[in-house]
Amino acid sequence: QITLKESGPTLVKPTQTLTLTCTFSGFSLTTGGVGVGWIRQPPGKALEWLALIYWDDDKRYSPSLKSRLTVTKDTSKKQVVLTMTNMNPVDTATYYCASYTGTTPFLYWGQGTLVTVSS
Amino acid sequence: QTVVTQEPSLTVSPGGTVTLTCASSTGAVTSGYYPNWFQQKPGQAPRALIYSTSNRHSWTPARFSGSLLGGKAALTLSGVQPEDEAEYYCLLYSGGAQVFGGGTKLTVL
Numbered sequence: 001q002i003t004l005k006e007s008g009p010t011l012v013k014p015t016q017t018l019t020l021t022c023t024f025s026g027f028s029l030t031t032g033g034v035g036v037g038w039i040r041q042p043p044g045k046a047l048e049w050l051a052l053i054y055w056d057d058d059k060r061y062s063p064s065l066k067s068r069l070t071v072t073k074d075t076s077k078k079q080v081v082l083t084m085t086n087m088n089p090v091d092t093a094t095y096y097c098a099s100y101t102g103t104t105p106f107l108y109w110g111q112g113t114l115v116t117v118s119s
Numbered sequence: 120q121t122v123v124t125q126e127p128s129l130t131v132s133p134g135g136t137v138t139l140t141c142a143s144s145t146g147a148v149t150s151g152y153y154p155n156w157f158q159q160k161p162g163q164a165p166r167a168l169i170y171s172t173s174n175r176h177s178w179t180p181a182r183f184s185g186s187l188l189g190g191k192a193a194l195t196l197s198g199v200q201p202e203d204e205a206e207y208y209c210l211l212y213s214g215g216a217q218v219f220g221g222g223t224k225l226t227v228l
Contacts (some may be wrong), residue, residue: 039165046219047165047208047222049210049216049219060215062216096164102153104167104176105212105217106210107167107176108167109164109166111164
């Protein structure tokens, strides 16, 4: 059974850095072709893809947010960490992590975590 | 940067058929964009429905089908059920990036 769960702060102040952790089970990030992605959804708005990290440590970022994002993995802990710098109120959203393969992107999703950016 | 466009909203009667589409600002959507479709109900995480244009996941009901139609990716629901009322998102792979569409709110009434 594949599960993913996001964790991190629910409230961050403007200009701060957000750090979110995705803890997963049921698959390995050492398996060829496997990755973990991050997606966010502002309240009442559409999904937005943020980042992707592959089993071989290759990383992909949304072009519009690339300068602010970093994604890393700890395969032994089965965790993927997303950092986003210089947070702004418009970054208020539910942040999801999801499993990824080239054939079946974002097949399994975490429950999401709501992050509010406010002073 | 690719923009993916979907119908903002559609309404269908129970038992009816409806087609949602997904267009790319870069041109015609082909299988090389690996279109995926997701369903999201209020307060829930998205659920994967269709991958690589037309392949259903094991949990996807047979009334959901994916295709390419007129230069767009399409999701057709045949014999719509009340529980199909939801937001539907397409996902395209374009220029090395994953791009979600703006979503289609499907109302069943």
